[in-house]
Amino acid sequence: MTAFWCLAPIMVIAALGLVFARKAVHAALCLAVVMISLAVLYAAQGAPFLFAVQIIVYTGAIMMLFLFVLMLVGVDSSDAVKETIGGQRLAAAIIGLIFGVTVVLAVGQTVSGVVVGLKAANGNGNPYGLSELLFGKYVLAFEFTSALLITAALGAMVLAHKERLTTRHSQADISARRMREYAESGRHPGPLPAPGVFARHNAVDTPALLPDGSPLESSISDSLVARGQVRDGFEDDIDKVVEQLDDDEQGLGGEK
Amino acid sequence: MFDLQWLLIAIPLASGLGLLVWGKEGDRFGHLIGTVASALSFLFGVVLFASLLGKDGEDRSQSTKLFTWIDAGSFHVDMGFTFDQLSGLFVLLITGVGTLIHVYSIGYMAHDERRRRFFAFLNIFIAAMLTLVLASDYLVLFLGWEGVGLASYLLIGFWQHKDSAAAAAKKAFVVNRVGDLGMALGIMLMFTEFGTSSIHAVNGAITGASGSVATALGLLLLLGACGKSAQVPLQSWLLDAMEGPTPVSALIHAATMVTAGVYLVVRSNGIFDASEAARTAVIVVGLVTLLAGAWIGCAKDDIKKALAGSTMSQIGYMMLAAGLGPAGYAFAIFHLITHGFFKANMFLGAGSVMHGMNDDVEMRHYGGLRTFMPITFATFGLGYLAIIGVPPFAGFWSKDKIIEAAFGQNVWVGLGALLGAGVTAFYMTRLMIMTFFSEKRWREEVHPHESPRVMTWPLIGLAALSAVGGILLVSDWISEWLEPITGHAEHEELAIPAIVLTLIITVVVLIGVAAAVFFYNREPIAAETPADSSVSIFARAGRHELYGNELNDAVVVRPTRHLTRFLVWFDGKGVDGFVTGVADRLGDTSQFLRKPQTGYVRSYALTMFGGVAVLVLALLAVTLA
Amino acid sequence: MNEYITLSLILFTIGCVGVLVRRNAIVVFMCIELMLNATNLAFVSFSRQNGNLDGQVAAFFVMVVAAAEVVVGLSIIVSIYRARRSASVDEASLLKS
Numbered sequence: 001m002t003a004f005w006c007l008a009p010i011m012v013i014a015a016l017g018l019v020f021a022r023k024a025v026h027a028a029l030c031l032a033v034v035m036i037s038l039a040v041l042y043a044a045q046g047a048p049f050l051f052a053v054q055i056i057v058y059t060g061a062i063m064m065l066f067l068f069v070l071m072l073v074g075v076d077s078s079d080a081v082k083e084t085i086g087g088q089r090l091a092a093a094i095i096g097l098i099f100g101v102t103v104v105l106a107v108g109q110t111v112s113g114v115v116v117g118l119k120a121a122n123g124n125g126n127p128y129g130l131s132e133l134l135f136g137k138y139v140l141a142f143e144f145t146s147a148l149l150i151t152a153a154l155g156a157m158v159l160a161h162k163e164r165l166t167t168r169h170s171q172a173d174i175s176a177r178r179m180r181e182y183a184e185s186g187r188h189p190g191p192l193p194a195p196g197v198f199a200r201h202n203a204v205d206t207p208a209l210l211p212d213g214s215p216l217e218s219s220i221s222d223s224l225v226a227r228g229q230v231r232d233g234f235e236d237d238i239d240k241v242v243e244q245l246d247d248d249e250q251g252l253g254g255e256k
Numbered sequence: 257m258f259d260l261q262w263l264l265i266a267i268p269l270a271s272g273l274g275l276l277v278w279g280k281e282g283d284r285f286g287h288l289i290g291t292v293a294s295a296l297s298f299l300f301g302v303v304l305f306a307s308l309l310g311k312d313g314e315d316r317s318q319s320t321k322l323f324t325w326i327d328a329g330s331f332h333v334d335m336g337f338t339f340d341q342l343s344g345l346f347v348l349l350i351t352g353v354g355t356l357i358h359v360y361s362i363g364y365m366a367h368d369e370r371r372r373r374f375f376a377f378l379n380i381f382i383a384a385m386l387t388l389v390l391a392s393d394y395l396v397l398f399l400g401w402e403g404v405g406l407a408s409y410l411l412i413g414f415w416q417h418k419d420s421a422a423a424a425a426k427k428a429f430v431v432n433r434v435g436d437l438g439m440a441l442g443i444m445l446m447f448t449e450f451g452t453s454s455i456h457a458v459n460g461a462i463t464g465a466s467g468s469v470a471t472a473l474g475l476l477l478l479l480g481a482c483g484k485s486a487q488v489p490l491q492s493w494l495l496d497a498m499e500g501p502t503p504v505s506a507l508i509h510a511a512t513m514v515t516a517g518v519y520l521v522v523r524s525n526g527i528f529d530a531s532e533a534a535r536t537a538v539i540v541v542g543l544v545t546l547l548a549g550a551w552i553g554c555a556k557d558d559i560k561k562a563l564a565g566s567t568m569s570q571i572g573y574m575m576l577a578a579g580l581g582p583a584g585y586a587f588a589i590f591h592l593i594t595h596g597f598f599k600a601n602m603f604l605g606a607g608s609v610m611h612g613m614n615d616d617v618e619m620r621h622y623g624g625l626r627t628f629m630p631i632t633f634a635t636f637g638l639g640y641l642a643i644i645g646v647p648p649f650a651g652f653w654s655k656d657k658i659i660e661a662a663f664g665q666n667v668w669v670g671l672g673a674l675l676g677a678g679v680t681a682f683y684m685t686r687l688m689i690m691t692f693f694s695e696k697r698w699r700e701e702v703h704p705h706e707s708p709r710v711m712t713w714p715l716i717g718l719a720a721l722s723a724v725g726g727i728l729l730v731s732d733w734i735s736e737w738l739e740p741i742t743g744h745a746e747h748e749e750l751a752i753p754a755i756v757l758t759l760i761i762t763v764v765v766l767i768g769v770a771a772a773v774f775f776y777n778r779e780p781i782a783a784e785t786p787a788d789s790s791v792s793i794f795a796r797a798g799r800h801e802l803y804g805n806e807l808n809d810a811v812v813v814r815p816t817r818h819l820t821r822f823l824v825w826f827d828g829k830g831v832d833g834f835v836t837g838v839a840d841r842l843g844d845t846s847q848f849l850r851k852p853q854t855g856y857v858r859s860y861a862l863t864m865f866g867g868v869a870v871l872v873l874a875l876l877a878v879t880l881a
Numbered sequence: 882m883n884e885y886i887t888l889s890l891i892l893f894t895i896g897c898v899g900v901l902v903r904r905n906a907i908v909v910f911m912c913i914e915l916m917l918n919a920t921n922l923a924f925v926s927f928s929r930q931n932g933n934l935d936g937q938v939a940a941f942f943v944m945v946v947a948a949a950e951v952v953v954g955l956s957i958i959v960s961i962y963r964a965r966r967s968a969s970v971d972e973a974s975l976l977k978s
Binding site for chain 1: 882883884885886887888890891892893894895896897898899901902903904905907908910911912914915918921922925926928929930931932933934935937938940941942944945946947948949950951952953955956957958959960962963968971
């Protein structure tokens with residue numbers, strides 16, 4: 001019982017964390033806590049096989065799948081604070097409370113009698129007993145679940161399949177398009193110029209300088225330009241350099 | 257040959273309907289076809305009448321059954337016609353005067369681009385009027401009755417671009433509906449009482465019925481007659497009906513259709529003979545209308561409206577005569593015929609004057625026209641002499657007989673009729689003076705001229721008839737001719753000799769003429785109508801048609817309008833309010849129920865979860881209990 | 882024994898409430914997994930109570946089905962995300978008129 005009393009509060013807190021966590025990743029971590037704790041409880045209740053399966057299948061496979069999809073959809077996708085349906089949270093809380101209190105109270109009335117324990121059933125080892133049931137009494141259900149798994153795998157493939165709607169561009173197509181653009185608009189067919197060339201810095205936020213000393217905007221990443229993080233260090237003015245050096249010495253970090 | 261009398265109706269009907277459906281190419285000769293159809297009908301009528309003259313007294317009622325119109329259980333109506341002494345006279349009057357007016361209209365409507373349609377309506381009117389007088393069943397008569405009402409409506413509103421004409425047509429139609437209601441109720445009463453609506457059968461069976469039935473029938477038919485003949489209290493439409501073209505006023509609203517009420521009373525003589533009360537009602541209506549029409553005729557400055565007041569008054573004479581019973585029926589018809597001649601003549605004369613005066617109807621803009629329109633003046637003058645009752649013109653003979661018969665009935669009725677004769681002389685003289693004598697008052701742009709021959713010849717024809725119409729009375733021919741229908745009347749001897757009464761009437765007429773000359777030749781006539789405030793209360797009342805319209809408004813129109821408004825309100829707020837209220841409440845409920853349907857899966861899941869919670873609670877409750 | 886079942890029910894209820902209040906489809910899915918795990922705990926506990934392994938077999942089946950369900954469910958989420966650029970369950974509210 002020690003394990004139970006240690007783990008039960010953790011599980012409840014983690015479950016509540018699942019409900020209240022703002023970020024989906026935190027929720028997933030909370031769920032993992034609950035699952036691992038459950039596995040321990042299984043082991044404590046004479047179900048070592050399920051303990052292993054719980055760890056491997058749930059925490060190992062299913063939770064990884066969840067996290068994988070979370071990464072795919074966007075880790076930082078979090079719920080908006082504002083509830084869209086009026087009164088939904090309050091109503092859910094009240095009904096949940098009523099339901100929880102009712103069933104918890106009901107359990108005390110209904111579950112009684114002595115605990116038989118699994119000593120006898122696990123006589124030949126827990127996996128042995130389970131396999132006897134699975135391949136004997138429940139063999140048909142077992143076969144059906146295997147069919148279900150195959151169907152689910154196929155279904156997932158179908159659902160995740162993305163139809164290609166446009167023709168695929170080969171490398172030859174791409175180079176032909178580049179040459180055509182060069183002919184029509186004079187766009188350079190080669191790679192973009194690297195930042196920092198001939199400039200005082202060679203950082204990515206410093207534009208390359210043309211031979212005449214003017215900066216080349218296209219050598220900077222568009223997103224840096226959009227964020228306004230382009231360093232204007234291309235002005236080759238010695239006073240400016242001295243000023244910046246002074247700033248650096250005063251520990252301002254040299255940022256602009 | 258009398259089996260073919262339906263042709264009298266069929267010829268103008270076919271012509272009228274044909275002209276209506278004919279395309280534009282019919283415009284060139286449509287008026288000729290219409291006139292020829294009317295003339296053919298007249299000629300056939302003459303032939304039939306002549307052969308009727310050649311028969312013995314008993315054979316002079318020739319009936320024919322065309323087909324069975326209605327055969328529903330015990331209700332049986334034949335489409336049958338009867339050509340007898342009374343309807344024969346009417347056929348001649350309708351088709352004869354009608355044909356002359358058709359001819360006149362060729363000239364009068366020459367510049368109207370819808371002349372073909374006008375002639376089609378005129379022909380349809382002739383057909384409907386002939387149906388009315390030839391019918392041998394009250395229901396067939398009612399068919400013609402409604403037909404002339406329709407033609408009247410169409411022709412009053414012929415110039416439908418004028419709001420006043422459209423309104424007048426509507427008014428005539430609506431007021432006539434009131435009379436038609438009486439007529440329809442009368443026919444229903446006939447059917448319930450006698451099981452038939454045949455004119456002959458009803459008038460034969462009436463003697464066996466109770467007096468109250470005869471009185472009710474008589475009053476209902478009188479109501480119908482009042483509507484059609486513009487008698488008080490249903491007189492208000494006739495003056496407005498003058499909005500129609502003048503030939504229409506002459507044919508329908510002077511000579512023929514408005515006399516249909518008189519025809520109905522005479523035709524239903526069996527019913528009126530059986531009820532003293534109904535006869536008295538007819539006399540009262542006739543006398544009141546006689547005086548009211550004359551009053552209105554004295555005050556109107558619009559030549560057509562003055563003549564319309566005169567028409568009301570003269571029909572009042574006829575009604576009065578018809579109410580006198582067998583003693584007066586023949587004179588009612590006699591006056592009807594002579595009136596048909598001279599009033600049609602004068603209306604057409606008025607139309608001729610208007611034709612020369614740029615369609616101006618205001619008599620105060622006339623004056624001294626006798627030299628500019630000699631033929632119109634001469635023919636109008638003959639009509640004038642006829643209507644006021646100057647011997648030996650037609651009106652003298654007919655009016656004289658009516659007044660005499662009225663004195664035979666009751667001295668007060670006789671005095672009223674005598675007064676009417678004097679007033680008639682007054683207002684007709686006034687009309688003559690203002691139009692043809694006195695100084696000229698027309699404006700510069702008006703160039704009075706005589707009308708074309710196609711218009712003057714019918715005037716001459718009608719003037720001649722007005723002059724010699726009295727010939728029908730020679731040796732009491734008309735009384736004897738109609739006697740098989742109207743019944744024999746014992747000639748009542750008056751307290752004074754007939755010749756003295758005639759002299760008295762003539763003197764009264766002369767006094768009326770002298771009064772008019774005295775009032776209207778003394779000083780120049782104002783070219784504009786004096787304001788209401790500057791004339792006597794009598795003239796003011798006359799100008800406003802004795803406040804008949806105001807009375808109708810107060811008694812019928814306004815209460816009806818209030819009732820309608822209430823009903824509209826009740827319909828909108830009460831009935832619709834309930835219906836839309838139910839719908840609105842349902843809509844509100846739906847809107848309320850719609851709110852939980854957010855479309856969010858989570859909210860549905862919440863509902864499910866709540867349901868589960870309730871289920872668990874219920875299970876627990878059951879288990880614990 | 883009651884305490885195991887009670888814990889299981891508490892976890893189940895928390896999972897339920899989580900399903901109702903969270904809008905990120907993946908977190909909702911996690912809450913469903915939590916509910917499944919809570920039932921598994923109950924199965925295992927009842928198995929011990931009754932002294933046979935049928936409960937554990939049931940828990941085993943639940944795991945298998947949960948695995949299949951997660952695979953299909955997550956691929957549905959991915960395809961919805963691909964179409965709508967959002968993993969919120971409220972975005973897919975086409976039922977609302």
